[in-house]
Amino acid sequence: MLTLMLNKSLRRIFALLVLCMGLGLATVPVYAADEQSSQQQAKSMTSDADLWRAIKAGESGYSTYKGVDADILINVAGNEGKILRNTYLKPLLGLAFVGVFVAFLVFYFVNGPSTLSKGFSGKMVFRWSKADLWLHWIMAVSCLIMMLTGLVIMLGRHFLAPYVGDDIWAGIIAFSKFSHDWSSPIFMVSWLACVIKWMPLQTVKLYDLKWFLVVGGYINFGPFKGKHPDSGFANAGEKMWFWSLAIFGLCISVTGIMLVFPTLDLPRIWSMLALLIHGVSAVIIVAFTIVHIWMATVLSEGGMECMVSGYCDENWASQHHNLWYDEIKANGTLKYKE
Template sequence: MKRMMVLLQCMLLTAFAAKAMAASGELQPQQWQPIEEIAIAGDIPEFRGMPISPELPVIDPVVAPNYLDALAPATFWSGMLTYSFFGMIAVLSLFVVLNGKSKLAGGFSGNKVDRWSGMDIFVHWLGGIACLFLIATGLIMGTGRFLLEPNMGASHWIGVINSSVSLHDMMAWPFIVGWLVMVIKWMPKQMPESCDLAWFGKAGGYLNFGSFKGQHPDAGFANAGEKLWFWTFAIGGAIIVGSGLVMMFPSLVETKDAANLSLLLHLVCAVILGAFAVVHIFMATVMSEGGMECMVTGKCDENWAKQHHNLWFEEVQKR
């Protein structure tokens, strides 16, 4: 575990260094307004592409108005980002108060079962911690103009938003590494099974009232809820990574339409993944008794395995 923490520190230092080197280089123009330096003997170099007239620029006819219309209401996207994250926290908090936690029917047995490897734990926290930073800085970038800026001085706001943008860009790299390794490494265990629909039908056994109380539906290594989160993370993560890279490196696309579409997709996926991330964190830390231990030690209690992943536990016992 100590080696993994050292590796994580090295990766973060590398990201900081790369960010600093990028910041020290020459600023590059946006790809849709290239700047060309034309050297003329005996004269001041001419910069073509820079606006030289005080008149308003002509609107690029190739820009699709649909993208602009979708991005135009900044307050709408600010609200969507806020409600998807903080709204989900409020809903789940109320659910826990009314429903209670999912306790182990037989309590903790004290016997441990190996569930995750050291590499699994490392990439989970590498991507997970980076994801939390991305969510926090993304919320500031998307909502701070309306929620934070009016309550602080202009100089303070400039420092906050500039720091958030820099940290957001830096945390993208460990997130990409964690996301890619998790998707490739865990995909074989996330395929649909015949028991998945029944798991949803019994709400995963997490409801503590009515006919749902005491239900413990069958599940393999990953239950249906975890699979839903995995595929949302895998597909949504691919879109958010691709669109994010376009915004970090505009030269990857050739038109404003592509850049605007990337921003729109980034916002949509941020809303979806933000809400799912809250559910994932709640299920691991609050709802499921004994669940957090899995991604801290790599082991789980036998009774936890029997109650939440009985089909997988039976396979482990046969080995």
């Protein structure tokens, strides 16, 4: 009897051990699978983080399209260029347009115009040919169109778009873009013709330094009052304007071509660099253009007549361009308007 009970107990213990071993063997793969899944998930998360970190750093990958920069999802230089444009270029353009204008307006009210010390003589001296006048005004009008439309394109969303409807703003920006693009070839051709034709008259001379020292004789108070420095056909201020237009007009023309022509499949870093150079050149030309307009119209009595008829008053020529006036008198090329 005791033996029979012992055998039953041993059989139950054995069965219990077998059951435990079976459960253990069944659980091991589950635990292993869970461990493997956790490792794969951690590895996947790490790989995704590394992938996006590399993409944001501008590393190239692979794409089926094989154009320029096709394998680069995020252009780092482009993003940095956009930050520079929005942070510095846009405020500078606004400052060049509004700041320079306001500064000269204040100067005009404080100083007044530069009048002719001997008054108008009534004798008009030949200064510019008809071809010069046409070139000047074609370039001037196209340049002004590009300046105004460029301001709308760069700054319009800040000072104009919030105050008009979306439909009106869409029409304004589309018209500005169209006008900007189609006035640019006219500007480039006239700009090149003006640079070639007028360059011999813009040679920098030693006496141009004195022109700057006495502010061109435009100051009507203090020790500079009545000081009219020597000047040839073009004074030092006009020469500075000419060379600024020549250099930065070239920059605007080249970068404008790079930005407008769709067939130029350029790397995005080149496009952003072209956009930044275009913007910097525009800021400089806008500032100099405003100065040029002020000097030629308001601050210089009798100055505007030169670019309207091609003739200037004899006293104006003697006061503002004395070396040129003395030269044409001496060589016999002085010609009066009939």
